[in-house]
Amino acid sequence: MQKIFDEVNSLDKRCYEEFGLSEDILMEHAALSMQLYIQENHSDKKTILIACGCGNNGADGIALARLLHKKFDVSLYFYSKAKSQMAILQEKRAKALDIPIIEEVIDSDIIVDCIFGTGLNKALDDDAVLLINELNSLDAIKIACDIPSGISFDGQVKSVAFDADVTITMGALKTSLFSDIAKDFVGEIKVANLGVQREIYETSTNKYLLEKKDLKLPNRKKHNSHKGSYGHLNVVAGCKKGAGIIAAKAAFGFGTGIVSVVCHENLDLPYHIMQTHFISKNCTAIAIGMGLGNYEIAEVQKILANDVKKIVDADLFYDELLLDVLDEDIVLTPHPKEFCSLLKLSNIADISVEQLQNNRIKYVEEFTSKYPKVVLLLKGTNVIISQGKNLYINTFGSAVLSKGGSGDVLSGLVGSLLAQGYEPLDAAISASLAHALAGANYKKNDFSLIPSDLIEEVRRL
Ligand SMILES: NC(=O)C1=CN([C@@H]2O[C@H](COP(=O)(O)OP(=O)(O)OC[C@H]3O[C@@H](n4cnc5c(N)ncnc54)[C@H](OP(=O)(O)O)[C@@H]3O)[C@@H](O)[C@H]2O)[C@@H](O)CC1
Numbered sequence: 001m002q003k004i005f006d007e008v009n010s011l012d013k014r015c016y017e018e019f020g021l022s023e024d025i026l027m028e029h030a031a032l033s034m035q036l037y038i039q040e041n042h043s044d045k046k047t048i049l050i051a052c053g054c055g056n057n058g059a060d061g062i063a064l065a066r067l068l069h070k071k072f073d074v075s076l077y078f079y080s081k082a083k084s085q086m087a088i089l090q091e092k093r094a095k096a097l098d099i100p101i102i103e104e105v106i107d108s109d110i111i112v113d114c115i116f117g118t119g120l121n122k123a124l125d126d127d128a129v130l131l132i133n134e135l136n137s138l139d140a141i142k143i144a145c146d147i148p149s150g151i152s153f154d155g156q157v158k159s160v161a162f163d164a165d166v167t168i169t170m171g172a173l174k175t176s177l178f179s180d181i182a183k184d185f186v187g188e189i190k191v192a193n194l195g196v197q198r199e200i201y202e203t204s205t206n207k208y209l210l211e212k213k214d215l216k217l218p219n220r221k222k223h224n225s226h227k228g229s230y231g232h233l234n235v236v237a238g239c240k241k242g243a244g245i246i247a248a249k250a251a252f253g254f255g256t257g258i259v260s261v262v263c264h265e266n267l268d269l270p271y272h273i274m275q276t277h278f279i280s281k282n283c284t285a286i287a288i289g290m291g292l293g294n295y296e297i298a299e300v301q302k303i304l305a306n307d308v309k310k311i312v313d314a315d316l317f318y319d320e321l322l323l324d325v326l327d328e329d330i331v332l333t334p335h336p337k338e339f340c341s342l343l344k345l346s347n348i349a350d351i352s353v354e355q356l357q358n359n360r361i362k363y364v365e366e367f368t369s370k371y372p373k374v375v376l377l378l379k380g381t382n383v384i385i386s387q388g389k390n391l392y393i394n395t396f397g398s399a400v401l402s403k404g405g406s407g408d409v410l411s412g413l414v415g416s417l418l419a420q421g422y423e424p425l426d427a428a429i430s431a432s433l434a435h436a437l438a439g440a441n442y443k444k445n446d447f448s449l450i451p452s453d454l455i456e457e458v459r460r461l
């Protein structure tokens with residue numbers, strides 16, 4: 001996993017104060033990283049337009065223009081007059097080299113957005129909106145310097161943002177790049193080295209970006225084993241039985257030795273999935289909530305009182321019953337609307353889905369600081385997983401997964417790993433990665449995935 005930071009000003013300051021690196025040195029490295037990226041990936045292109053603002057993001061762009069000048073046909077466009085000391089200095093250097101400055105945006109092979117970086121501190125005015133829309137409308141390779149202009153420090157996009165193919169972010173990953181809203185603007189994210197290796201530049205953090213290598217698939221290294229060695233998951237099926245059956249199938253395909261669906265009515269299940277009317281004595285984990293509907297309260301209470309690991313999903317997020325188990329290390333997997341209900345039930349906040357989506361991390365942190373044992377997995381295009389103070393982001397998901405039944409597969413995967421003995425946080429992380437990567441591996445197209453396809457892809461990981 002890679003570290004993510006809410007802000008990097010303090011990290012830049014540490015470079016000046018502890019390592020004797022000036023702002024000028026850091027900025028040269030920022031510009032050099034963008035130069036190398038462009039030369040290594042787009043040496044066949046000719047024209048580059050660099051749009052600059054008045055602060056140090058703009059200064060990065062002017063420095064980049066100097067580095068690329070003559071190798072490419074570079075033009076500088078100033079959205080506003082240089083204001084920061086570094087922008088004024090970089091402009092002087094650029095002018096000494098006669099780098100072309102243009103008054104109107106022109107078609108170019110590559111556009112580099114250096115209008116606003118981490119200093120965006122107010123709403124975009126009409127001119128900025130016009131400019132960003134104009135840049136977005138051009139058919140060019142689009143590179144954002146540090147962060148696409150228009151995305152604020154907390155990851156919100158109020159009106160518009162630069163629509164980047166790649167964002168070259170300076171020094172370290174920033175939280176703002178990983179909001180759900182930002183996902184459609186940031187493109188591929190690369191980190192520029194600012195003069196020292198990242199491991200030196202970075203300090204400690206509580207936020208991490210998950211990588212493929214963080215997926216820990218179940219394994220069967222011991223041959224002297226039997227089905228009981230790989231756990232017994234009970235999936236509680238309520239009135240919408242399909243949800244529980246999908247979860248059960250996913251769990252079985254992900255390695256659980258025995259999977260039983262708990263249901264009072266007789267179900268038509270695949271032969272390898274068992275049915276039980278009550279929680280099995282030897283079950284090692286319970287999945288409950290998906291499709292639960294109006295289950296009898298006393299029975300749900302009894303199920304939740306079982307001393308085994310649990311994953312809770314869907315309908316239970318609307319029920320106060322859940323409050324009784326929030327002092328346990330259970331896994332909760334709400335989608336945004338369900339999480340709003342949970343926030344309300346737990347007296348943390350009474351907010352709309354939109355308010356949540358604009359502040360996903362804030363509300364996750366409020367919830368997990370009130371209930372530090374719970375592992376919360378907040379669904380979204382960038383899934384957030386958190387326990388206590390630590391927070392992990394899974395960015396591998398895509399719109400392929402935006403389908404009924406995908407969430408039931410996820411619950412089954414979490415339940416499967418819990419039943420096989422994973423700790424709740426590890427189960428949530430690996431299940432979420434398996435789910436998203438399986439979705440990404442589905443190559444037919446981006447609209448036709450059904451739960452059984454997803455389970456098939458999980459089985460191929
Ligand atoms: N520090 C370092 O060592 C390094 C820094 N680096 C680079 O610096 C960038 C941060 O630079 P920055 O702090 O100067 O902020 P930046 O984003 O350029 O803009 C601030 C200016 O914009 C203005 N403004 C804000 N919002 C506005 C709006 N809506 N509409 C209009 N104007 C608006 C704001 O106005 P003011 O607050 O002055 O009124 C201010 O003048 C960072 O992203 C990275 O690229 C790298 O080189 C690595 C080394």
Ligand SMILES: [K+]
Nearest residue numbers: 113116147149
């Ligand atoms: K930018």
